[in-house]
Every structure is written in C-alpha cells, then in structure tokens.
Amino acid sequence: MLLKENYIIEGKHKKHILIDVNTVSRKTNLPIIIFCHGYKGFKDWGAWNLMANAFAEAGFCFIKFNFSHNGGTLKQPIDFPDLEAFGNNNYTKELDDLDAVINWLSKNETLKKTGNTNNITLIGHSRAGGIVSIKAEEDQRITSVISLAGVCDFGKRTATIGDLSEWKNTGVKYVLNGRTKQQMPHFYQFYENFIKNEDRLTIKRAVSNLSIPHLIIHGDNDTSVFIDEAKNLHKWNPESEFQIIEGADHVFNAKHPWKENTLPKALKSVVDRSISFIKKTL
Numbered sequence: 001m002l003l004k005e006n007y008i009i010e011g012k013h014k015k016h017i018l019i020d021v022n023t024v025s026r027k028t029n030l031p032i033i034i035f036c037h038g039y040k041g042f043k044d045w046g047a048w049n050l051m052a053n054a055f056a057e058a059g060f061c062f063i064k065f066n067f068s069h070n071g072g073t074l075k076q077p078i079d080f081p082d083l084e085a086f087g088n089n090n091y092t093k094e095l096d097d098l099d100a101v102i103n104w105l106s107k108n109e110t111l112k113k114t115g116n117t118n119n120i121t122l123i124g125h126s127r128a129g130g131i132v133s134i135k136a137e138e139d140q141r142i143t144s145v146i147s148l149a150g151v152c153d154f155g156k157r158t159a160t161i162g163d164l165s166e167w168k169n170t171g172v173k174y175v176l177n178g179r180t181k182q183q184m185p186h187f188y189q190f191y192e193n194f195i196k197n198e199d200r201l202t203i204k205r206a207v208s209n210l211s212i213p214h215l216i217i218h219g220d221n222d223t224s225v226f227i228d229e230a231k232n233l234h235k236w237n238p239e240s241e242f243q244i245i246e247g248a249d250h251v252f253n254a255k256h257p258w259k260e261n262t263l264p265k266a267l268k269s270v271v272d273r274s275i276s277f278i279k280k281t282l
Contacts, residue, residue, distance in 0.1 A: 001025045002056055008074065009104050012096040015068035015085065018043065018077050019101060022056040022063075023114055030061040031282060032115040034101060036094075038126025038149075040177055040184065042066050044078050047254040050263050054271045060278075061115035063105065067097050071184075079180060087172065087185035090193040091154060091201050094131050098122075102141060119143050121278050126225060126250065130154055130203045133233075136214075137206040144213040144281045146274055149222055149250050152229040152236075154194065154201050167191065179256065207236045214240040215277045217270055219248025243273050 003025040011017045020043060023030060033055055037043055043064040055062040066072050069089035071080030080086055102120065105111045121144045124132030129150015136145035151157065167173050167188055174183040194201060207214070214237055218230035227244070234242040245252060248266035263271065 002053055004052075007104075009100060011068040011093075011100045013068060013093055016074055017065050017068050017097055017100060018072070018074065019063060019065040019104075020052065021061065021111065021114075022052040023061050024056055024059070027059070028113055029116045030059060030114060031119045031121065031278060032061045032063065032105065032117065033121045033123055033278070034098070034105075035062065035064040036098060036122070036124040036128035036132055037064070037067070037070070038124070038128050040071075040080075041125065041128075042070055042072050042078055046251060046256040047258040047260075047263055047267055050258070050261075051267060051271055054263065054268075055275070058271075058275045060275075061111070063101065065097070065101055067094050069093055080177070080182060080184065083182065083185055087187040088189065090190050091131065092193055092197050094128070095135055098131060098135050099139070102139070106141070117141070119282065121146065121281075123148060123274065125149060127151055127154075127157075130201075133203055133210070133214075134201065134206040136212060137209050138200075142212065144215070144278060145210070146215040146217065146277065147230070147233060148217050148270060149219060149225050149252070150216070150230070150233065151225055152203055152207075152232040154203060155198070164191065204232075204236050207233050207240075210237050210240075213277070213281045215243065215274065216240055217243045217245060217273060219245045219250065219252060219266060221247055222250045224250035241277060245269050 005021045007019040043066050052062045069085045071086035122132035123146040125148045129147035136142040172185050218227050252267040253264040
C-alpha cells in the first residue's frame with residue numbers, strides 16, 4: 001500500500017519547507033530519491049505526484065519539497081500567492097533548502113529506518129537540474145544525480161541578463177507567468193547573489209568535477225531549455241549517461257493541472273530510465 005507523509009521544516013532563511021515522503025508502507029532501508037522542482041514550479045505541479053507514486057512502487061523512498069522562496073505558502077502550497085518571497089529567491093537559497101532537507105532526513109529516526117541515508121539520489125527538473133548538479137558535486141552524502149531537462153548555465157538565464165542599470169535602479173524586473181498571468185518579480189538581490197557566488201554557481205565546473213553516477217535526460221522537443229544544454233552537460237562529464245526522450249517537451253508532455261490517472265508516455269519513460277539507472281548504482 002502506498003504511503004504519503006507530509007512534513008514541515010524550517011529552512012535556513014526563516015521560511016518553511018513543505019515536504020512529501022512517498023513509500024510503500026512497512027518497507028525499510030529503501031534507496032532515497034530527493035526531487036527538486038524547477039523555476040516557477042512546486043512539488044505538486046502537474047503529474048509530479050503520479051511520478052512520486054511510480055518511484056515509490058518501484059521500491060524507493062521518494063521525497064519532494066517546495067523550495068522555501070518558490071512563492072507558495074503553508075496554506076496555499078500550489079501556485080504563487082507570495083510574490084515577495086519569489087522575488088527574494090536565489091540559487092544559493094535553493095542550495096541551502098536542499099541542504100536542509102538532506103540534513104533533516106539524515107536525523108529523522110523514522111526516515112532513517114524507512115530510507116537508506118547512505119544511498120541518496122538527487123533529481124532536479126529544469127533550473128533545479130543545475131541546483132542538484134552543484135549540490136551533488138559538493139556533498140559527499142549524494143550517491144547519484146539525475147538532471148531532467150536541466151539547464152547548463154545559470155549565468156545566461158533570463159533573470160541574470162538584460163538592462164542591468166535599469167534593474168539596479170528600479171530594484172526589480174518582472175517575468176510573465178504564462179499560465180497564471182502573474183508578473184513574477186525578480187529583485188536585484190538575485191543578480192548580486194549570483195555574481196557574489198559565481199564560481200560555486202557555475203554548472204560547468206560542478207558537472208566536470210562529478211565523480212558519482214550522473215544521468216542526463218532531455219526531450220528533443222523542449223523549447224524552454226534546448227537540448228544543446230543537455231549535450232553540453234554530457235560533454236563536460238563524458239562519464240555521464242545521456243538519454244533523449246523523443247517527442248518530449250520541457251515537462252515531458254505533462255501539464256498543470258494534470259487530470260489523468262496515468263503518467264504521460266514521455267514522463268513514464270523518464271521514470272523507467274531513471275529507475276534502471278539508479279538500480280545499476282545500488
């Protein structure tokens with residue numbers, strides 16, 4: 001029987017982190033997967049819950065969470081009621097949040113029985129593909145890492161380019177959320193934080209130094225993060241595995257809300273290939 005437990009922890013930056021843990025009940029010593037959502041994302045987006053169930057049914061302790069500054073709240077964890085928090089998000093805060101989740105599960109006595117904290121895989125979608133790659137390179141607790149439609153360069157992303165003088169003078173610039181129609185703010189601190197931590201936040205550096213199993217999965221119909229970025233990741237780490245999902249878009253043909261009871265074919269392929277990859281590393 002599938003079991004889903006919800007937790008709330010406080011992150012380093014005085015905001016809560018909402019966590020789901022998905023397992024098959026009464027199972028113990030399961031390999032752990034931590035999934036990180038992408039930009040303008042959240043843990044319950046689209047088909048992510050079905051994906052969590054699929055990994056749990058395959059014998060994993062699957063953990064997903066909302067980044068503390070993703071724009072959601074405790075009362076409304078879906079979508080973006082807290083645009084102030086969204087505007088104050090940055091890459092190092094997301095790395096801190098991921099670290100907080102890993103620290104928490106490493107100390108939680110229940111999870112230490114359910115999951116094997118000596119076997120932790122990170123999976124990151126889109127922007128979080130870069131986050132998990134950096135974290136996997138710098139944290140010896142991580143045993144493998146998977147990038148799903150992941151970016152290869154934070155420096156060239158939309159939020160770190162443009163008219164810097166205007167951004168600095170106004171203190172904010174906005175990006176339209178095509179689905180919710182919200183103008184999503186990026187405060188100038190985002191750019192300042194990136195520049196201050198640029199070496200750490202260089203995905204090429206992190207991926208080139210990875211010494212653990214590394215899987216890169218990308219759709220060939222992705223118009224948000226082009227497949228060339230996946231090819232760069234593979235070039236920088238020739239020991240990585242690279243899987244192309246034919247006909248898959250940036251979210252592997254899912255959408256929000258997802259009203260079907262089964263995964264889209266492309267996302268099912270992602271799950272199957274990820275399971276096969278992780279099991280080879282056990």
